[in-house]
Amino acid sequence: MRILKNLFEKNRRWADKIKERDPDFFAKLSRQQNPEYLWIGCSDSRVPANEIVDMLPGEIFVHRNIANLVIHTDLNCLSVIQYAVEVLKVKHIIVCGHYGCGGIRAALGNKEHGLIDNWLRNIKDVYRFHQDKFESLQTEQEKINLLCELNVIEQVSNICHTSIVQGAWKAGQELDVHGWIYSIEDGILKDLNVCITNIDEISQPYRLR
Ligand code: CO
Numbered sequence: 001m002r003i004l005k006n007l008f009e010k011n012r013r014w015a016d017k018i019k020e021r022d023p024d025f026f027a028k029l030s031r032q033q034n035p036e037y038l039w040i041g042c043s044d045s046r047v048p049a050n051e052i053v054d055m056l057p058g059e060i061f062v063h064r065n066i067a068n069l070v071i072h073t074d075l076n077c078l079s080v081i082q083y084a085v086e087v088l089k090v091k092h093i094i095v096c097g098h099y100g101c102g103g104i105r106a107a108l109g110n111k112e113h114g115l116i117d118n119w120l121r122n123i124k125d126v127y128r129f130h131q132d133k134f135e136s137l138q139t140e141q142e143k144i145n146l147l148c149e150l151n152v153i154e155q156v157s158n159i160c161h162t163s164i165v166q167g168a169w170k171a172g173q174e175l176d177v178h179g180w181i182y183s184i185e186d187g188i189l190k191d192l193n194v195c196i197t198n199i200d201e202i203s204q205p206y207r208l209r
Contacts, residue, residue, distance in 0.1 A: 040063050047096070047184065095179050127150075153194050157203075160201075161206040
């Protein structure tokens with residue numbers, strides 16, 4: 001099937017619905033975008049950024065990859081962060097993980113998956129940093145969910161360790177980095193309360209002066 005007709009039909013209905021409420025919506029948006037938030041989330045189809053926080057086009061800048069990782073050699077993710085912070089001047093960066101993440105599950109296991117093992121390797125590192133926290137846990141599900149949370153917290157740190165975020169702080173730009181987790185079972189977001197707002201809140205050797 002070369003043409004996915006149903007998707008084009010859905011698109012027309014979606015655009016019409018928005019124009020019904022605000023006839024100038026797309027015209028206004030085409031002139032500029034001014035989002036306050038950068039969302040870094042998992043590619044999982046069940047965790048769509050805009051829908052979860054009920055936001056319209058233009059309100060949230062989005063980067064998604066498997067298991068919402070921020071890796072210091074990933075030009076794609078770093079470019080998104082740079083553009084969002086330096087050009088769009090977003091005020092909040094949100095790392096949003098989710099319970100039951102397939103990437104986290106795969107990283108906890110020993111099966112070989114090919115190319116993606118290089119990506120999942122970063123999550124295995126997070127497990128190793130916190131290995132003692134897993135000892136008392138009984139079920140696989142509990143371990144996966146704890147690693148989902150710890151992984152978000154690690155990515156929040158990774159974002160704050162970039163020269164991009166530290167440069168913004170140095171310039172006096174208001175920029176908060178948040179760690180959230182989403183439950184695909186009930187659609188509810190939880191704040192992991194790991195918000196970082198300035199250079200003094202990050203570990204000493206990572207501070208760039
Ligand atoms: Co996931």
